[in-house]
Amino acid sequence: MGAVGQDGESGLAFETLDPAPVGVAVTRGPDHRLVYTNAMYRSQFSDPSGRVPLEEAFAGFVRRHYRRQFDHVYATGEPVVTAAEPEPSRKGRRGDRERYFTRSLSRVVFGPGDHGVLAVVTEVTEQTTTARRVTALAEERRRILRRYESLIRVSADIVWVTSRDGYVSEPSPSWERITGQPWEAYRGQGWLRTVHPDDRPATVRSWARAVGRATELWEHVYRLRTAAGGYRHFQLRAVPICEDGEVVEWVGSSIDVEQQWQEQRRQRLLDRAAIATAQLRSLEEMLGALADVIVPELGDGCGVYLVTDLIDQGDDSTPYVVERLATAARSGLVRLPPYSEERLPAGNAFATVVRHRRPLLKTFPTGSPPPDLVPRGTRPWLEANDANGVLLLPVVVDGTVPAVVCVVTCGSRPALRRADISLLNRMFENAHDALSRAIRFQRAQQIALALQYSLLAEPPQVPGMQIVARYRASPSAAEVGGDWYDSFVLPDGVPVLVIGDVAGHDLNAAVAMSQLRNMLRALAMDRREPPGEILTRLNVAMESLSGEVTATCVYARVEAHGAGHRLHYATAGHPPPLLVSADGRGHFLDEAVSPLLGVPHREGRLSRVRVLPPGSTLLLYTDGLVERPGEHLDQGLERLRRMAEPLAGQPVDKFCDQLLSGLPTTGLDDIAVIALRLPPQG
Structure with a gap:
């Protein structure tokens, strides 16, 4: 038959619905007997195995899933519409992908007191699946973004965004938390104010070069002033974000690498000190090389003093003579002459350091060292160069203190830390054997020289x-x-x-x-x-x-x-x-x-x-x-x-x-x- 229920009793011609691109079904009577389906409906809902007739399958389907809607429309004449509703599971379609339909039920009149239900069904599986996929993707992106934002808030690292020309363009909660700088202070180029003054010029040059060349990955290390006070080393990395081959912005991170940097510096200084003492024989050259390792890495100035005359290192009343053999100063400071000789009173800080064999660290107002801290010839240098701290470190060789190292910090540089003192001790401990040979050699040479002059x-x-x-x-x-x-x-x-x-x-x-x-x-x-x-x-x-x-x-x-x-x-x-x-x-x-x-x-x-x-x-x-x-x-x-x-x-x-x-x-x-x-x- 061309259509179910084409019996001519209704006087309605349903054949015109056969070519419709939507599924159409018509029922008659209160028991919803199927009287018409078009080709689209049959293709959508016929039993794939062909074992169950369409009328029987339809009756069971309506009875199980849609009887209430059909009864309501039949009794009241009010239409019922459902949009993008999933297809109820049907025998024979188990394992198929889920399908979605939009359904419209309305009453159809065959004659006086004789009416039924017209069902129009449109499959919207593709549209619904696509829409749901887009919605799910958007929700996933929102979830990832919320997760990313939460991670940034709790992360110890700093994440920042700049415009294409390298100016900070978006707020960074992590930057504000770590540096204490508010958004209005660090936007644009305001962030540079938290970079250590000594690192600022190199950072500006490196960043400008990266932005100008659109470098694929920019890396740099600088010291950053933190909200807790003081500076810490941070590793910077940034990449350009491009659209249509053009840079539209930069995204970067700043990672705290202070501990790693300190460890690398420690090993680097120890290696340099080892090389210096291994290649030199003269005590003056050896101490001068060690002073050059100390400055400017650990201090702004350094003097190494040889204790040339100390009758009894255990007697607190014995005056003694120190002989300055080596000096070093950072760029911008005038280096003290490498040689001087002074007789110091017994109460001088040098005497305390030598006798107790313990380092002495003194901090003081800029340019105002306390009296009797350093030899008289060194004090004017401390005052002229705004010294703020002095470390006197005894060098113990073969059970005695033949030398004292004086390390000076100046200006805004913070005083030496406990870790710095430990590093200096390690440096001279590693050089013990070389210094011992050099000191014995120098003493023999001094005796020979005295004989020569005689x-x-x-x-x-x-x-x-x-x-x-x-x-x-x-x-x-x-x-x-x-x-x-x-x-x-x-x-x-x-x-x-x-x-x-x-x-x-x-x-x-x-x-x-x-x-x-x-x-x-x-x-x-x-x-x-x-x-x-x-x-x-x-x-x-x-x-x-x-x-x-x-x-x-x-x-x-x-x-x-x-x-x-x-x-x-x-x-x-x-x-x-x-x-x-x-x-x-x-x-x-x-x-x-x-x-x-x-x-x-x-x-x-x-x-x-x-x-x-x-x-x-x-x-x-x-x-x-x-x-x-x-x-x-x-x-x-x-x-x-x-x-x-x-x-x-x-x-x-x-x-x-x-x-x-x-x-x-x-x-x-x-x-x-x-x-x-x-x-x-x-």
Whole structure:
């Protein structure tokens, strides 16, 4: 049949509903007997197995699910509409996806007292599913957003959003909680006010570079002032949010990494200190390297003081002497001179630290250190640089306190913390063995140097002339060497200058040097002979010395000659004397050259005479001043000449000091110099 119930009794033609795109069903009578269904309805609700006729299936379906609605419409004529209602489960459709229908029930009249129900059914499964999916997705997004917002409120990290040009554009509750800065204060670029002043310029440059280049990931570390007071290190990360290839905003986070940063810094400083002490041998260099590790990481200034004279470290009444060996200062502060020596009273804080072997940390108003806290020569530096705290740390080596480290904080920098003191202690504990070797080496060198100076005479005072001598021991050798100088006045009133170098760098060389100096003095005082003859007789006398001794030497007499002076000199295997005129022209005197002393040489040694210009400077020196490994001696001599010529107008003591400090030397050999300055013209 084309349609159920097409019996012609009603006089209604339902065939026109067959092609309708909605399902249509018509019932008749109070028992809702199905009399018509169109093709769409049958396709939607027929039994898939075909075992149950549509009329029977419909009757059971209405009886189970919709009898009340059908009865209501039949009895009252009031329509009933249900929208997007899920299909009740039906036998044969179990396991299928859920379907949704919009239904409309209305009364239809067949004749007087004869009516039924018209059911129009539209399947809206796709629309309903899509709508519900969108609704569920929106709700999920709202739930995620609420969860994210709650997480941000309780998180220890900071999350922030900026505009495309890098200005903070949205409030951040986490920023306000951690920094204490309200929204109006940190919006735009106001957040920079909480960044440490020292970190601010680098942070601005790095962020501007990231924004300008639209960097995929920006990372940076800075110190941030927190609401609790003080600064902590934060790791910043930010990424750009892009739409259609254009940056529309930046989202970033700031994570507290203070503990991690402190651990990394601690290890970095310990590694640097270990490298410094492993590569150096001199105590001064080693302490200077450790001071450079401390500044500016832990303090703004640092001085390391050697306790050079303390009779009894357990006696509270004993005064003592400290010797400052190394200093360091951060950029912008003037470094204290690395060397000073002071005798301190027994009540000074240094004495307390040394005797009790415990660190002492003092904080005080900016630029107002208490009295007797530091040596007198250090106090003006603290006042001038707005010091606010000083740590005195005893360095314990082999059971004694040979040194005290003074670490200073200045300006707005907070005082050192307990963790900083612990780190400094660890640093010097790790350097214990190296410091112990350096201290033993220095003490041996000091003894050797005292012996060396005892063998060297002070130059004589000669009217109208200035004679200055300098001796610099090798910083890498603990034993005395064979370099020497001498100056004395002969019986005829003529001053003599001598410089020499005995081969070797040990006690035997020092003994031989002392013997040669005394023999040369005796030979020179005995006869008024040319310098070459004096050196010839000295070479013969050396045969009486035990062992094989070789040496170099320059012997020079400065004699009056008319209204001026002349030089009578001889050289035995030694670098030539340098003569620098008052107008700054220098040249070497290399005419009177003969072999070194201590080798057979039966011929007489040469002497030469040279007129000395008024105001000129005569310089005698040992080879440590000019020799460098792998370099020809002529290069060292030329370097000395170029350095000496501009110093011709300096006082003769500064002339010598600037040569010693300005010329590059190896540090492997001792250096001795002696210079004579003649009076100017007239």
